[in-house]
Amino acid sequence: MTAIVNIFLKEGVLDPQGKAIHHALDAMNFEGVEDVRMGKQIVIQLTSTNKEDALKEVEKMAEEILANTVIEDYTIELN
Amino acid sequence: MKHVAILQFPGTNCDLDSQYAFEKLGCTTSIIWHKEEELPLDTDLVIVPGGFSYGDYLRSGAIAQFSPIMKAIIAYANNGGKVLGICNGFQILTEVGLLPGALKRNIGLHFISKFQTLKIVNNSNDFLKKCDKNEILNIPIAHADGNYYIDEAGFKELEDNEQILVRYSDEKGNPIVVNGSVTSIAGVCNKTKNVFGLMPHPERALENILGSDDGVKMLEGLIA
Numbered sequence: 359m360t361a362i363v364n365i366f367l368k369e370g371v372l373d374p375q376g377k378a379i380h381h382a383l384d385a386m387n388f389e390g391v392e393d394v395r396m397g398k399q400i401v402i403q404l405t406s407t408n409k410e411d412a413l414k415e416v417e418k419m420a421e422e423i424l425a426n427t428v429i430e431d432y433t434i435e436l437n
Numbered sequence: 438m439k440h441v442a443i444l445q446f447p448g449t450n451c452d453l454d455s456q457y458a459f460e461k462l463g464c465t466t467s468i469i470w471h472k473e474e475e476l477p478l479d480t481d482l483v484i485v486p487g488g489f490s491y492g493d494y495l496r497s498g499a500i501a502q503f504s505p506i507m508k509a510i511i512a513y514a515n516n517g518g519k520v521l522g523i524c525n526g527f528q529i530l531t532e533v534g535l536l537p538g539a540l541k542r543n544i545g546l547h548f549i550s551k552f553q554t555l556k557i558v559n560n561s562n563d564f565l566k567k568c569d570k571n572e573i574l575n576i577p578i579a580h581a582d583g584n585y586y587i588d589e590a591g592f593k594e595l596e597d598n599e600q601i602l603v604r605y606s607d608e609k610g611n612p613i614v615v616n617g618s619v620t621s622i623a624g625v626c627n628k629t630k631n632v633f634g635l636m637p638h639p640e641r642a643l644e645n646i647l648g649s650d651d652g653v654k655m656l657e658g659l660i661a
Contacts, residue, residue, distance in 0.1 A: 367541070371586060374542050374617065423503070426496055426532065428539040429586050 359404045361416045362435040365425045366397035400424055409436055439464045439481040439660045444510070444526075446471045446501045451487035451523065451640065458640040459484070462653070464660055471504035482519045482659050483510060485526030487579070487638060497540065497582040498528030507533055519563060519659055520632045524580055527624070527634030536627055536634045537595065538587035543580070544617025550579040552648055553615060555623055555637060556606035559599040562630040567658040573610055574603075574651040576637040578623075583636040585618035585625075592619060600626050603635060633659075 367373045373395050380394040402419070406412040416434050425432040441459040445452045445468050456466045459482075467477055476483065491500035501507070507529075514520050514535050522530035530536040543549060557565055557572045568574070587595065595601050602624035605615040612621035616636075624635025639652030 371541070372544070372617065374544050374546055374584070378546055423495070423499060426499065426539050428531075429541060 359406055359409070359412050360437045361402040361404055361412060362437070363400040363402065363416065363420055363424055363432055364397055364435075365400070365420075365430050365432045366395055367429055368431050371429050412436055440477060440479045441466045441482045441484060441660070442469050442476050442480040443467070443484045443486055444469050444471060444506060445486075446488070446490035446504060448490045448492055449486055449488035449525070451525075451638065454638075455484045455486045455523070455640045458643055458652070458656055459660070461643060462656060462660060469506060471501070471506045474505045474509060476506075476509050476513055480513070480518070482521065483513060485510070485520065485522040485529050486640075487524030487526060490525055490529065493525075493582070496528075496532070498525060498530075498532040501525075501529045502533040511535065514627075514632050517629070517631055521564065521659060522632075522634040523638055523640065524583075524636055527636055528582060530632060530634045535632045536625060537591050537600075538585055538619075538625065540582050540636070541584040541586050541617070542582055543584050544614070546581075548579070548581040549583070549616060551577065553578045553637060554606055554608050555603045556610045556612070558601045558604055561599050562602070562626055562633070564626065564633045564658050565602060565655065567654045567661065571610055573606065573608060574655070575642065575649040576639055576651055576655075577641045577648070578615070578637045580616070580636050583616040583618065583623075585622045585636075587619055587622075594628075595622075595625060598628055600628065600630070602626055602633065603637070
């Protein structure tokens with residue numbers, strides 16, 4: 359099973375990198391860009407075949423190391 | 438004679454500067470490799486020095502928090518032992534939860550390396566007791582992730598408990614935006630005031646011939 363963990367700065371926490379990308383898009387004359395947030399994606403191959411167990415395990419990983427929950431939110435996708 | 442234990446992770450690069458600093462101030466020192474599980478029994482102070490532990494992978498300080506030595510550091514701090522994190526050390530101490538808040542990418546995205554004036558905000562602690570309140574010090578900074586973040590409730594707690602140590606300021610003491618930190622915070626301590634963290638490098642400001650010796654009175658407090 360593959361777990362995809364997406365990590366972004368929390369709403370309300372200023373994202374300097376997203377902002378810089380937004381500025382660059384504006385400078386390149388791309389119109390209609392309202393907001394840009396930059397995050398990271400971590401792809402984990404798991405041996406587990408049980409979705410429920412896998413989700414629990416990856417949630418634990420996200421809480422303990424993958425994300426810093428003081429400033430970041432995460433989502434988990436299992437395939 | 439006080440004994441200072443200085444941690445060393447893969448990628449740490451201020452361990453020898455810190456050793457030089459504390460030996461100059463009359464202490465004995467030991468460099469502790471991160472795979473060690475115990476501190477020397479006579480440790481009076483732990484330094485988590487600056488650098489780029491684990492190449493700043495994932496987030497600055499994120500991987501180092503799980504090194505074997507960190508369990509001993511947490512126990513030492515929870516027992517009232519004094520710990521100072523400088524730059525990457527500050528990032529590690531927030532990641533491991535010994536200090537509140539988190540450090541994000543600088544607002545301008547650049548790595549900033551220069552001398553910076555700082556204002557002493559609170560000196561009711563062991564670290565800054567040799568400095569005057571509102572005193573202006575000139576200390577080098579060198580970081581890309583020094584943008585201190587804490588939520589409003591956390592900030593109020595910091596203020597109420599006098600946990601804000603230093604702010605980036607101009608020469609008159611007015612706070613200035615250097616890296617985007619909440620209210621220009623450059624360093625904080627924990628509630629019990631035995632764990633300290635700051636982005637500026639006092640260990641690089643020990644001699645006037647190299648630009649400033651203002652770091653001496655900061656570090657001296659910890660070993661007095």
